[in-house]
Every structure is written in structure tokens, then in C-alpha cells.
Amino acid sequence: MIATLLATAPQTSITVLAATDLVSGSRSLYNIMVGVIVVLILIASGARAAAAFFGGRIGETVSWAVVGVVVAVIVGSSYAIYTSTKRTTDQTGITSGQFGQ
Numbered sequence: 001m002i003a004t005l006l007a008t009a010p011q012t013s014i015t016v017l018a019a020t021d022l023v024s025g026s027r028s029l030y031n032i033m034v035g036v037i038v039v040l041i042l043i044a045s046g047a048r049a050a051a052a053f054f055g056g057r058i059g060e061t062v063s064w065a066v067v068g069v070v071v072a073v074i075v076g077s078s079y080a081i082y083t084s085t086k087r088t089t090d091q092t093g094i095t096s097g098q099f100g101q
Contacts, residue, residue, distance in 0.1 A: 027083070034079045041072045 045068020052060040 030079075030083075034076065038072045038076050041075065042068055044068070045071070 045064050049061045049064035049068070052058075052064055
């Protein structure tokens with residue numbers, strides 16, 4: 001009788017969320033956020049370039065287009081360099097001294 005009760009008793013378990021799951025989740029949120037920022041930079045500079053183009057200012061059109069692409073590349077590549085440096089530091093335990101670490 002006791003063996004039957006023990007065999008049919010529901011098993012309860014506690015699920016513990018690992019710290020690595022939290023870190024990887026926040027990392028993916030940062031990736032999405034940086035992507036959104038880059039797209040917004042490109043949209044804003046494209047809008048300025050379009051306004052300058054329809055205003056007849058061709059030189060300003062090219063300038064806004066180039067500035068938008070350069071800023072978007074700097075933001076995206078800076079974040080990629082930061083995450084690469086952070087991942088290397090986390091794995092090796094050696095701090096490179098960059099980014100205030």
C-alpha cells in the first residue's frame with residue numbers, strides 16, 4: 001500500500017534559472033536593441049538625405065547619406081568589438097583594461 005502511494009505520488013521539482021540563461025537572454029536583447037538603433041540611424045539620415053535631394057541640394061544629400069552609413073557602421077562595429085572583448089575576458093579571466101574593466 002505504501003509502495004503504491006509512493007509510486008503514484010506526484011514528483012515536485014524546483015526549476016532554477018541558471019545565471020548563464022539570464023546573461024544570454026540579456027545579450028540577445030542588447031543585440032536586438034543595437035540593431036534597432038542602427039536601423040533608426042539609417043532611417044533618420046535617409047530622411048534628411050531625401051529632404052535635401054528634393055530641396056535641390058545634391059551635395060548635402062550625399063553628405064547625409066555618407067554620414068548616416070558611417071555612424072551606423074561605427075555603432076554596430078563598436079558593439080561587436082565590445083561583446084567580443086567581454087566574451088574573451090569572461091572566458092580567460094584576463095582583463096585587457098579596455099572599456100573601464
